[in-house]
Amino acid sequence: MKTLPAEKFRHTSHSKLSELLSAFEDYDTVPSPSDWIKDDVPSQGGQQPFFFRFHLPVEPESQGNLHDETVEAVSQFQCTETELEQRFNDFVEKWHKDTFLEASITAALTHPAYYGIIGLGERVIPLILHELEQRPDHWFVALTALTQEDPSNPGDGFDAAVQAWLQWGRERNLLK
């Protein structure tokens, strides 16, 4: 049985995801990509690369084969601002269309398009803030997932939470 050499993937920030995926197919003890946990990746050198970082959950029985802690595999997609904005807008419209009449916030926040927006990474934060300003909606979970921050206060109503996030964006020059 071939096991994943974790070190090989710890610093692959410039690898293409397709190469990473095909490389993983050669190993027997790597969890399915669908089981990976996506996380964000900090900016590098002032750039805001379009990142996906995947943490491979390590099962107790496989720890000896993989690594003594969570294995990280990092890949990067590069796309233009225009392509990013188009992807974002497509996801937003799909999300609105499918959840517009839903009473369930759970249905809205677990919709694949909402996950897709989070998956676009930290470069979409200004786009989300602009969308929040133009058409207030439940972007708080996505913004918290992407920024690891929550400027709203427990007990805030919807309007107060919107204003808290817009103020957060203005203070960081993320909102034009």
Add this chain to the structure above:
Amino acid sequence: MYLSESELRSHYESIFPNLQGSQYIIKSPLDAGYNCIAWAADDDNLWWWPTDHYTPGVYWPAKAPRDASLDSFVAMYSICCEYEECNNPDYELEFEKIALYSRDGKTVTHAAKQVNEKYWWSKLGKGNDIWHTLDALSGPNEAYGKVGKIMRRRRRSVG
């Protein structure tokens, strides 16, 4: 979705066929800040729904069961707003009434509150408030199913 009122009406009527020709009235602008469940409890600044984790802008009464079943929503409206189950949706001057909808008879899809002998008042998801007849939002697919529970509370002031 950026839609005109006529486009919104067309959209609503495509989802809720019973609205067609039913003389429903749009009563508010679009607003994603509150939902039908909140509106039935007279709140227009929070989205009421049971969630597993703290979610900004979303509220659920602390002592209410945290699932989306009809029984749990009945308990929630009893706890928060002193409603109790009743059997008929007829207008009664001394009572306020709300209706809970479900597609499968178990899970809540929608809530509306009674206005008068003819109309009920609903917030349609992130969309508008509308006045409509009770069965206008019933139906299969993306419509809200059918009325599963009626609740009432004594009206606090009449006239």
